[in-house]
Amino acid sequence: MSEHFSLVFNLSDCLAVPDAGTLPFPLIDFLRLRLTPADVDRLPELFARGCIGIDNETVSAGFKLSGGETVCVSLPGHQEDDVDTAWRLLWQNSELMAVYKPHLLPVSRTTRNLYNTLISLVRRQTPYYDARLLHRLDSETAGVILLAKHASADRQWKPRLDQLIIEKVYHAWVTGIPLWQSKTLVCELSERADSAIRSQVYVVDGSDRKHFVKPRHSKTAFRVLYSEAGNALIECRLYTGRKHQIRAQLSYLGHPVVGDKIYGHRGYFYLKRIEEGLDATDFRVLGSRYHRLQAVELTLNIDGERVPIALPAQP
Structure with missing residues (x-):
């Protein structure tokens, strides 16, 4: 800090x-x-x-x-966590901008960071001091994220976000090598009333629905791209956008994202981080200081034209 x-x-x-x-x-x-x-x-x-x-x-x-x-x-007296602030512009037009967000950089203010956040960096390092987030990425997730350059663009596009962003593709490094080459998972996702981790979501078990809170339909297409040293790189194509969708579904399939503190190791490292913090040994077991998930492509629909915005995959 x-x-x-x-x-x-x-x-x-x-x-x-x-x-x-x-x-x-x-x-x-x-x-x-x-x-x-x-x-x-x-x-x-x-x-x-x-x-x-x-x-x-x-x-x-x-x-x-x-x-x-x-x-x-x-x-004076102000402190913030040190984070990777090396965001970069990928694409823009007169109203929108797509940028790269590094791992561990929060998108907006947290209890620890007011200024070292993606939106604050964009506002003070560009002319767009009133830029707005159109959607979000978890702090540990890196990749492509779309912003409105000003309030009027935010009002125009946020209510139509589902029509604006027509494709989302992520890459995830997972533990273990799947026996399948491709798989599409259609399921309901929900938090559980009895979960030790309140933010965790689960694939709904139809025989035990009473513990699930507001189940929501989800669909993701997975494809194995590469494997090495007991891990695999998975392409994840989203058809819905639910909280923790990719992470929860991959964990359900038996291949949690490398470094995932909630969905790997039964949530042990998430709870330990809250109670006493994590050390270098913990991160070696996790395989990474952050979960290895990255948004690599967004495809926009702007006035009927497909606009793909891609980030080169970095295994």
């Missing part, structure tokens, strides 16, 4: 669209758009303490930006 936290804004990236304002642009207005409400309230204190600088020189609240500077904001 970082003991000293600073935000850095490269103005050549942040002020590249017309609605950024007419230059020179007031620094305080720029910061109000990009800091949390709590830190906006602290701005007078931050300026007074010399915590806000332009090109390594402290400035006052009246400073105006010309567009080529680097802004640094130091946040």
Whole structure:
């Protein structure tokens, strides 16, 4: 966890669209758009303490930006978990952007991270300070994720997300090598009222439905792509989008995702992490510090045109 936290804004990236304002642009207005409400309230204190600088020189609240500077904001007392912040742009049009999210980078604020999240990074490293998530990936899952560049695009596309995203493909490294080359699993998924892990979902057992909470139909097509050292790389093509769908279904099939703390090892490492934390020995048993699941392809339908956005597979 970082003991000293600073935000850095490269103005050549942040002020590249017309609605950024007419230059020179007031620094305080720029910061109000990009800091949390709590830190906006602290701005007078931050300026007074010399915590806000332009090109390594402290400035006052009246400073105006010309567009080529680097802004640094130091946040005394603020701490965040160190995570991989190397997101990257994969595709964009005037309203949408598809980006790569690394493993372990949360998509939005958590109890530990306010700024080291995907949406915060996009908002402060691009002109799109009001970007919105159109869907989500688990913190440990990497890959392609779609964002709206601004609130009006979010209002336009989020209600039609099922029509916008017409295909989703993931790759998963799993424990063991399946006896099948391809398999389509159609089942109901649900949480259980008696589960030790509240967030875990299960394939519904029709003979014991009373313990399941709101079962939902799910369908995934699996295909073995490659195997080595007792593990296999599986292509997972989603036909529905349920919580933990791929992870729960692969575990049900006897091949949990490598590194999965909930669906591998009967959830032992998830509960241990909560109670006492995990060590290097635990991660060796898990096979990875994170579960090895990655969204590798989205196909969009934009005005009747198929737009595939693919991430090269990285076994």
